[in-house]
Amino acid sequence: MTIWPKPRQSPLNLIISGDIQLVATVSEIDICQRIRDSVLEQQLAPGTKLTEEALCGIFSVSRGVVRKALTVLANDNIVTLVKNKGAVIASPSTSESHEIFEARTIMENALLRRTIKRADCDAIRRLRAHLAREEKALDEKNVPKWIRLSGEFHVVLGREAQNDPMCEFLEQLVFRSSLILALYGDQGAPTSCKGGEHERIVDAIEAGDLTEATAIMAEHMASLEGLLDFARKEKPRDLASILASAPSGAKT
Numbered sequence: 393m394t395i396w397p398k399p400r401q402s403p404l405n406l407i408i409s410g411d412i413q414l415v416a417t418v419s420e421i422d423i424c425q426r427i428r429d430s431v432l433e434q435q436l437a438p439g440t441k442l443t444e445e446a447l448c449g450i451f452s453v454s455r456g457v458v459r460k461a462l463t464v465l466a467n468d469n470i471v472t473l474v475k476n477k478g479a480v481i482a483s484p485s486t487s488e489s490h491e492i493f494e495a496r497t498i499m500e501n502a503l504l505r506r507t508i509k510r511a512d513c514d515a516i517r518r519l520r521a522h523l524a525r526e527e528k529a530l531d532e533k534n535v536p537k538w539i540r541l542s543g544e545f546h547v548v549l550g551r552e553a554q555n556d557p558m559c560e561f562l563e564q565l566v567f568r569s570s571l572i573l574a575l576y577g578d579q580g581a582p583t584s585c586k587g588g589e590h591e592r593i594v595d596a597i598e599a600g601d602l603t604e605a606t607a608i609m610a611e612h613m614a615s616l617e618g619l620l621d622f623a624r625k626e627k628p629r630d631l632a633s634i635l636a637s638a639p640s641g642a643k644t
């Protein structure tokens with residue numbers, strides 16, 4: 393599973409903007425991408441039913457394409473398939489959530505150690521470019537896009553470690569963290585990474601300071617987990633209103 397980088401203009405984006413000629417090109421990959429984006433932006437709540445009929449209508453595709461997409465998403469633990477009931481966006485339990493954050497913290501630190509050893513000027517430039525995109529989204533008050541970019545930062549960082557299996561596992565953990573934040577975070581306010589900490593991590597990487605970088609990352613993950621309130625759960629929102637709307641921004 394390799395999710396990033398994403399195409400700047402996918403066939404699905406074009407369909408949403410009304411280009412009928414490209415309708416036939418919608419694939420399970422496009423559907424997966426749209427659903428992943430909505431999960432990462434915390435727009436698609438855990439527990440939301442993904443009926444085949446609704447997805448066929450929203451994306452103008454056959455049931456076969458929808459089923460393939462749902463199978464891929466189920467393999468990534470983003471969707472849960474329930475026999476005779478269909479698919480729902482996964483809803484991690486309290487114990488699963490703790491396990492996911494524990495696994496993510498271990499993976500983040502393991503990747504960070506590798507990244508510090510390998511980060512050259514180009515790597516620092518790529519990381520700072522991503523930080524600039526996060527800041528731009530925040531300046532534009534595009535909260536869903538900012539939340540998505542905040543999660544993507546961790547994958548961009550992980551990539552610099554140059555270990556694909558580890559990075560793919562981290563990607564899955566970042567998605568599952570988004571589900572947890574959507575489910576147990578404060579729904580009255582954006583629940584995402586704390587401002588400034590990503591920049592401090594990049595500063596420490598540039599300085600080659602492993603102790604500082606891992607300390608900030610540990611603090612960062614703890615503050616993210618600290619946002620969770622396991623007594624709280626969000627009600628699922630209407631599927632069509634989320635998936636049929638235009639994406640929150642180009643994948644820049």
Ligand SMILES: [Zn+2]
Binds near residue numbers: 543590
């Ligand atoms: Zn973060």
